[in-house]
Amino acid sequence: MDWPTSCLEVIQEEPLTVKNPKTWHHTHSYGGWGKFFQGLRESKLLATRCTNPACGEKRLFLPPRCDCVDCWHPTEWVEAPQVGTIYTHSTVTYPGELFKLPPGTPLISIEIEGVCTKLMSWLKEGKPEFGMKVKAVFNTKNPTNTILDLAWVPA
Amino acid sequence: MIKFGPGNLRIPRFERPVYLVAGGMTDFRKKYFEKNTSQLCTEALRMAVEENDLKVDAEEFRRMVNWCVYSQFADHFGDQLLAASKIHDYLGFDPLGNIEVKTGGATGGSSVLAAAQAVASGYASCVPIVGWERMDDVSTKVGNSYIASAACKDFESELGWMYAAYYALMAQRYQYENQVPHETLAKIACKNHEYAYYSPFSQNPGKYTVQDVLKNEIVSDPLTFLECCVMSVGSAVLIMCDEETAYKLSDTPIKLAAICGGTHTLRTADRRDMPILLLPNETEATYASFKGGRRREWPGFSSFLAARMAAYLAYNMAGIKDPVEDFDILETHDAFTISDIQTYEDIGLRPYGRGREFIESGECYFDGKLPTNLSGGLIGTMHAVGATGIFQIIEILWQMQGKYDKFHGNPEMWTRYGKKKPADWKSLQLKNPKRGCAISHAGTGSHVTCAILEKP
Ligand SMILES: [Zn+2]
Numbered sequence: 001m002d003w004p005t006s007c008l009e010v011i012q013e014e015p016l017t018v019k020n021p022k023t024w025h026h027t028h029s030y031g032g033w034g035k036f037f038q039g040l041r042e043s044k045l046l047a048t049r050c051t052n053p054a055c056g057e058k059r060l061f062l063p064p065r066c067d068c069v070d071c072w073h074p075t076e077w078v079e080a081p082q083v084g085t086i087y088t089h090s091t092v093t094y095p096g097e098l099f100k101l102p103p104g105t106p107l108i109s110i111e112i113e114g115v116c117t118k119l120m121s122w123l124k125e126g127k128p129e130f131g132m133k134v135k136a137v138f139n140t141k142n143p144t145n146t147i148l149d150l151a152w153v154p155a
Numbered sequence: 156m157i158k159f160g161p162g163n164l165r166i167p168r169f170e171r172p173v174y175l176v177a178g179g180m181t182d183f184r185k186k187y188f189e190k191n192t193s194q195l196c197t198e199a200l201r202m203a204v205e206e207n208d209l210k211v212d213a214e215e216f217r218r219m220v221n222w223c224v225y226s227q228f229a230d231h232f233g234d235q236l237l238a239a240s241k242i243h244d245y246l247g248f249d250p251l252g253n254i255e256v257k258t259g260g261a262t263g264g265s266s267v268l269a270a271a272q273a274v275a276s277g278y279a280s281c282v283p284i285v286g287w288e289r290m291d292d293v294s295t296k297v298g299n300s301y302i303a304s305a306a307c308k309d310f311e312s313e314l315g316w317m318y319a320a321y322y323a324l325m326a327q328r329y330q331y332e333n334q335v336p337h338e339t340l341a342k343i344a345c346k347n348h349e350y351a352y353y354s355p356f357s358q359n360p361g362k363y364t365v366q367d368v369l370k371n372e373i374v375s376d377p378l379t380f381l382e383c384c385v386m387s388v389g390s391a392v393l394i395m396c397d398e399e400t401a402y403k404l405s406d407t408p409i410k411l412a413a414i415c416g417g418t419h420t421l422r423t424a425d426r427r428d429m430p431i432l433l434l435p436n437e438t439e440a441t442y443a444s445f446k447g448g449r450r451r452e453w454p455g456f457s458s459f460l461a462a463r464m465a466a467y468l469a470y471n472m473a474g475i476k477d478p479v480e481d482f483d484i485l486e487t488h489d490a491f492t493i494s495d496i497q498t499y500e501d502i503g504l505r506p507y508g509r510g511r512e513f514i515e516s517g518e519c520y521f522d523g524k525l526p527t528n529l530s531g532g533l534i535g536t537m538h539a540v541g542a543t544g545i546f547q548i549i550e551i552l553w554q555m556q557g558k559y560d561k562f563h564g565n566p567e568m569w570t571r572y573g574k575k576k577p578a579d580w581k582s583l584q585l586k587n588p589k590r591g592c593a594i595s596h597a598g599t600g601s602h603v604t605c606a607i608l609e610k611p
Pocket residue numbers: 050051052055056057058068069070071072073
């Protein structure tokens with residue numbers, strides 16, 4: 001039998017330090033959340049609401065939840081308003097690996113009327129301000145199939 | 156779960172007392188290629204057993220151990236699943252039982268909680284708690300990406316791949332609501348870098364001015380590099396016992412009066428409003444004018460419900476009436492300057508909205524009323540994640556045992572790590588601290604533990 005031919009690159013000898021390459025992908029199913037990402041392709045902002053008539057909360061959740069966090073009953077899809085206000089913002093100068101947005105893109109959290117969460121997203125145009133009114137825009141042409149397919153611009 | 160029922164707020168109790176007797180650690184470095192992970196853990200354990208004036212030798216100690224708890228945050232970094240099994244073997248503890256605990260940045264605190272549950276219930280009587288993190292396998296950029304995979308990968312990680320950005324969103328909102336001068340935040344960074352300067356274990360010591368911090372490069376606005384925790388390699392080991400074993404091992408065991416945990420949603424976005432959960436030193440009147448009477452608008456992005464929950468349980472468990480009065484020493488999880496101010500409020504050092512007063516009043520300094528992060532904290536000394544919560548408790552334990560100088564002031568401790576003790580080194584040993592508190596914290600507040608140490 002021959003020795004294997006793929007060798008680890010040596011970074012240094014003392015102590016012996018080598019490079020372990022990793023080049024595979026992970027297969028990831030969004031499961032019940034998939035409809036949300038498919039919705040973005042059609043310019044729809046899909047949230048969820050509990051279907052249990054006895055539920056005391058029935059809040060509108062965005063990101064969506066397949067089952068109600070307050071009673072564990074299934075939820076149904078409801079289109080959320082596509083306008084909101086900026087609750088907070090920050091621009092990351094040194095993002096981590098895998099960052100796909102253009103440098104200097106403001107990250108924002110959005111308050112939407114009737115929605116009980118403050119969705120994290122990004123501002124595609126303009127300079128972010130607290131309380132600034134924004135509207136949703138969607139990457140329908142060449143979707144990334146990630147949360148980045150949703151962005152906001154000044155309303 | 157935000158409407159509490161009677162069972163939800165039950166105050167935990169230990170069935171028998173829990174003691175801490177000894178601690179050990181390595182120094183902390185950005186890269187530690189000189190030693191593999193099992194070497195680092197062995198070094199920390201050896202210090203705990205052999206350098207803490209225990210009344211038994213190492214061999215006798217080994218025969219007393221009956222359970223082990225392992226504390227590592229990310230299998231991603233170490234690139235070794237079931238790493239605890241390997242460490243357990245290399246420490247020579249097979250075939251004793253063990254458990255590995257994982258709760259992000261609070262892994263260390265949660266490991267101490269898990270060990271306390273074992274000792275308090277009678278399941279175990281002598282437990283080493285071994286924590287470590289190996290963050291030098293990958294570049295800083297990849298490291299930040301790994302850490303950001305501890306945000307929600309479906310709806311948030313893509314937005315930054317950087318935890319500092321998630322904290323910066325909270326920081327901006329906190330600032331919008333409370334207008335804390337950046338100078339006040341910078342003071343926290345200066346304090347912790349300076350205290351790290353007196354520690355041979357520290358990775359990022361330095362005497363900085365407020366101006367240095369303000370002019371430092373921004374990671375994600377408003378946070379500068381000097382206001383963020385370090386990324387470390389290293390290990391920390393704590394020895395926990397029941398009362399009988401504690402006094403067999405040591406003349407100066409310290410009691411773990413309480414350790415409790417709280418949680419909140421991984422996504423900051425999903426934190427729904429609720430009325431403020433009140434600590435023993437607060438009443439309805441404390442918040443009569445909170446946000447103009449909008450007491451329900453809590454915790455928002457400015458507060459950590461997980462920290463408040465942990466403090467609520469631990470304070471009630473240990474009979475704490477007022478943390479600033481009752482504690483003599485505090486270690487917070489100062490991952491970022493802003494989260495430190497938020498934590499001051501969550502654990503009741505000041506009411507919500509007034510956290511800045513804790514630093515501005517000078518109370519949090521060495522000579523103040525409640526010295527905080529004399530260890531140098533995560534900003535100055537270390538954040539080898541799985542070791543962090545353990546490291547904090549060891550630093551308090553040493554302070555309460557009067558061993559600060561032994562471990563920080565001995566020139567040989569400095570040469571051990573290839574450093575020279577600074578000529579202007581000063582002792583941060585407190586005069587007879589009787590009660591201490593350590594906060595271990597994960598995510599943007601996904602898990603928090605609150606530990607209370609007490610002189611018996
Ligand atoms: Zn429901």
